[in-house]
Amino acid sequence: MPKDELDSLMAGLCRELLALGIPVSGRLLPQVQVNTRAKRRLGCCFYQGGRYWIEVSDRVLGDEALLRQTLVHELLHTCPGCRDHGKRWKAYAGLVSEKLGFKIERTVSTGAQDGPLRHEEVKxxxxxxxxxxxxxxxxxxxxxxxxxxxxxxxxxxxxxxx
Ligand SMILES: [Zn+2]
Ligand SMILES: [Zn+2]
Structure with missing residues (x-):
């Protein structure tokens, strides 16, 4: 998937979440970063200097459903009080599952020998x-x-x- 398509996919998901009343941060960098090294990670939401940015593993790029799920999982971390998978984060994840029809998981089994892929929130x-x-x-x-x-x-x- 070309880089600009990835960025516009995230922008579209942001709009969908905002339409559901989920307060995705306006301080999110619009460019999605792609990580090619962290082999078992699906994605990560970073925060520094008042800005959030989202990284996805290159392993999810070929699977659009998994890519969307990963981006939404990380976007929810930019909401107030949602840096961890606490109550508020879970409530938003539940709302997304209900309204947009896809589950927000924390690990995804790939059937590969090296075990499941995970969302890892690097702090x-x-x-x-x-x-x-x-x-x-x-x-x-x-x-x-x-x-x-x-x-x-x-x-x-x-x-x-x-
Ligand atoms: Zn060294
Ligand atoms: Zn997470």
């Missing part, structure tokens, strides 16, 4: 200052709190970038 990213490797974390950890105490596999210093 923290450490970056190696020598080789540029990125370490993504869904939750707070010792390394996220004090990256200067840890080293990359290459021996380089880590720095928190998200």
């Amino acid at each position: 923290y990213i450490l970056e190696c200052q020598s080789c540029g490797a990125r370490i993504e974390r869904m939750r707070m950890s010792k390394a996220v709190k004090a990256p200067w105490r840890y080293r990359c596999r290459c021996g380089g210093k880590l720095r928190r970038v998200l």
Whole structure:
């Protein structure tokens, strides 16, 4: 799927959610990012500096139903109080299932040996200052709190970038 089609698919889904009264953030970057490295991830919603952006795995691009589901799952994370899969997020996901007729899942089985694909909400990213490797974390950890105490596999210093 060409990049501009992907962006307009997300814009269309945004409009559908807003029409249902779901308050998708206006501070969302309109460009969908495509991740080719995170093999088991469906998608992710990032937040930094007052802006949200959405990333999808290249593995979902060939399956339009899964792509839509993934984009909606992540769009719901931009609503107030919805960074986690808490009550409010679940209520919106339920509303989407009911009104738009597709289920918003957190994991999707592909039948592949490497297990299900997941939505992973990356909240923290450490970056190696020598080789540029990125370490993504869904939750707070010792390394996220004090990256200067840890080293990359290459021996380089880590720095928190998200
Ligand atoms: Zn999620
Ligand atoms: Zn490194």
